[in-house]
Amino acid sequence: MKALVLSGGAGTRLRPFSYSMPKQLIPIVNKPVLEYAVENIVDLGVSDIAVIVGDRAAQITEALGDGSRFGARITPIHQDRPRGLAHCVELARPFLGDDDFVMYLGDNMLPEGITKIAEEFRADRPAAQIVVSKVPDPRAFGVAELDADGAVVGLEEKPNRPRSDLALIGVYFFTSAVHQAVAAIEPSARGELEITDAIQWLLTHGHGVKAGEYDGYWKDTGKADDVLECNRHLLGAxxxxxxxxxxxxxxxxxxxxxxxxxxxxxxxxxxxxxxxxxxxxxxxxxxxxxxxxxxxxxxxxxxxxxxxxxxxxxxxxxxxxxxxxxxxxxxxxxxxxxxxxxxxxxxxxxxxxxx
Structure with missing residues (x-):
């Protein structure tokens, strides 16, 4: 298995910081958020990691180095501007080849790790396994709809009327089947290739898609208040x-x-x-x-x-x-x-x- 870490977003909700530094380098307990993501991935036994970087690639490279201090090999892949999560998969296709991979948003904090969900994916190898968590207001997220047996039956991106309270929290496991899906979809109304559309394509075309529920502490560190809350949580240990x-x-x-x-x-x-x-x-x-x-x-x-x-x-x-x-x-x-x-x-x- 390989890994694809996304670290190229603009971070508009964290301005003024994101004018001068990637939002993924905001420190939580004196360590960049991005380092927590890399450590979680290495804990899965994954050592070959690509990192999508934007116009502040040099700062990301300085923070992570070549990955050797994490016991990994890190390959930066440049994205000229944010074009959607599925576009990141498209950019990384030469790196990923036909290997299974985990895709991880670099500004997400999941301090309890994702080992259990990775084990489920490795055991069953569905075309896609999404990681979801219950949220009070899912309208700001991609939302998964599950049937009575827990299988994924539909996905929506930031719906006005969500069909469930299960939000996609920025960690995805894929087989190489996702590349066919990414090649088949079109940009959304906001001009981006949405990973939810690619996963929905897999569903529509009969591929297996599963959901693993993460019930630990999770925080998208996209806003100042969320950064401070996450800092408090980790300081508690x-x-x-x-x-x-x-x-x-x-x-x-x-x-x-x-x-x-x-x-x-x-x-x-x-x-x-x-x-x-x-x-x-x-x-x-x-x-x-x-x-x-x-x-x-x-x-x-x-x-x-x-x-x-x-x-x-x-x-x-x-x-x-x-x-x-x-x-x-x-x-x-x-x-x-x-x-x-x-x-x-x-x-x-x-x-x-x-x-």
Whole structure:
């Protein structure tokens, strides 16, 4: 089995971050979302992985390398602009050949893995096996309709009146039969080759299509609030580890990770919190539910339920909550008097807030 990871979307819901970085590189507990996807795939025993990349291919390549640190081989495949998931399969046909493969959206978080569903696919080898999960409002997703025996009988893309609450969550298993389906379909009304149309073609032409229900935690990290929620969820499994320096005037409460080279000075850290390598936290109150990446500086700041990306600095900010702080962003005091702040700050920006 091979793997096809999709990492070329525009990420419009995560602007301003997606203006300067692929949305799949947004960090959750200081690790890019895309790395979690690759690790899940390697856990299936799959080592030959193609990654669809867009105009920020260099950043994806820098983040993943050649795949050797994951025990895999990674092959980038360029897509000039988003043209649909089925178009990604078409682009990857020379790489995939006639092998079975798993297709995985690179901005999806499934921390409990997909091993069980992969085993079901390998045992039965239907032409397609989709992964579905129950959602409160399926209108924003591809939706699967199943019969009484659990077999897939129909698919709809973002229906106004969904026939079920089972959403396709961005992981698909295919045999080579899907290539015939992709070649047969036409672009949808939005001008894209839809993978739901390809799977529906398989159904219509008598090919077996099954659904595996994922009942673990799942999150599409396409919006800032979803990123923060996912960060909270994964931080909940954190174990305390202190490899950096914490002075005698500081207090660590609960599960706190202080990575090598980080320093905590005259500060109180309430876990779960991760403080990245090379970061300085001084005269501050941090946590809970906060991830701070490498090489950041936080001074005289109070920060909760937030993600701070690499190289950012925050000084004299008394009440940051529910915030995403971009790479190398700088946040400091101003003369205005506001008691509370909530920020979504893009890369290399400068923001002034009330001291």
């Amino acid at each position: 954190l174990n305390r580890r202190v490899d950096g320096d914490v002075d005698a005037a500081s207090e660590l409460v609960g599960p706190v990770v202080v990575e090598h080279g980080a320093r905590v000075v005259r500060s109180r850290i309430v876990g779960p919190v991760v403080i990245g390598a090379g970061t300085l936290v001084e005269d501050s109150r941090i946590g809970p539910d906060t991830s701070i990446a490498r090489d950041c500086v936080l001074r005289a700041t109070q920060l909760t339920d937030s993600i701070v990306m690499a190289g950012a600095s925050i000084t004299q900010v008394p009440g940051l909550h529910g915030s995403l702080i971009g790479r190398s962003a700088s946040i400091g005091p101003s003369d205005h008097a506001e008691a509370h702040h909530r920020l979504v700050v893009g890369d290399h920006t400068h923001v002034e807030v009330a001291a």
